[in-house]
Amino acid sequence: MPEIAKISVQKKDKHRYNIFLKENGQDVYAFSVAEDLLIEHHLRKGLTISDELIEQLKEKDSFYKVYTLSLRYLSYRMRSEKEIIDYLHQKEVDIETIKAVVQRLKQEKWLDDLAFAESFVRTRLQMAVKGPLLIRKELADKGVSNESIEQALIQYPFEDQMEKIDKWLNKQNQMSSKKSYKQQLENLKQRLMQKGFTQDAIQEALQQHSFEKDPNEEYQAVVYQGEKLIQKYKRKAAGSQLRQKVTAALYRKGFSFDVIEPFLDEYLDESANEHDINW
Structure with a gap:
């Protein structure tokens, strides 16, 4: 069986170690492991290890890398289960490893969709002007179940x-x-x-809320809208037909007949007079 010739700390990550095996009298790099695996399997210089154990260590370390990557992703903020899965898919992690990592994260309470949803609602209440319907959609987009969403939104009466x-x-x-x-x-x-x-x-x-309707401002508004409508329609209509078109358009814009009629009496007459003068 091969013998461990040397163990060195990686320069970029002080919690990972390179394992070198003795081959033909030389120290040859074989694989790397996380510190936890090094301690768990009592790896040290001079230890002989089987090929089977080497493969097991590689598999465990591969899992550990993904697990550590997930923890780092979770360190910035809480995530939903779907967010973690999508993130690991983007990192091209295989399905079985994703399932195993997610299961461990849930067991260790790093992943909890209900706790995530409750925290999400509290944050939205504190930081944003958003109603429960929009928050519900945001949580659904993150893969949170309807049951967890309903329970979390209890915090938003x-x-x-x-x-x-x-x-x-x-x-x-x-x-x-x-x-x-x-x-x-x-x-x-x-x-x-x-x-x-x-x-x-x-x-x-x-x-x-105290929104007061100011008759003077309402008339100013009907004048502003009405003058534009007169210019729009007078090229193709005149007389009663023009009046009907402008009336209907202003009514669709929310003006009442009480304000439309005085405007038309004043401005359509002026428009007609201008038309006569120009003619």
Whole structure:
């Protein structure tokens, strides 16, 4: 059986060792092992080892490398089981080794999808303006089961949604004078829905928030939108047909007939007069 001629510490990793065997009177590099394996198998200079043990050491060390790589990946932050599997796939680790490493990580509690999901929800609550629906999607994308997601989202009650939405609304700029009051509220709803808040929470928060409709700003908005629509449609329509088209377009933009009619009475007459003068 071959004899260990020399053991040296690797320069780039002080916890790994190169094993040299004696062959034809020379020290020949054979393989490397992690410090734990060195200690476990009492490897030392002068020890004779079988070819079978050498293969076992290589297999164990291969597993240990992947295991250590996974721990390093987990050291930056918690990961879901799917994230670890995807990461090891990218490193071209074979399926059986991935399964074995994942099993050990779960046994040692380095991997726990429920604990990961709960930590993920807490972080999102502290750091981001995101509702439970968006957080649910993010966790699902990371491979977390529906059961674990549901349990983790217990930490995100309806009251916390309301508080998040209210703080976000308070940071928004004043209502724009270029859109109807109704359209501005719809835009706020859409943005909150994109952030993952539930419709019930959005509706209640908007009702509690003090958004006042200013008649003067609403008229300024209808003028801003209406003048553009008149320019758009007057090339192909006139008279009652032009009025109908502009009315319908403004109504779709959220303006009420109470503000549309005064605008049309004033601006369509002016538009008609300009048309007569130009003619």
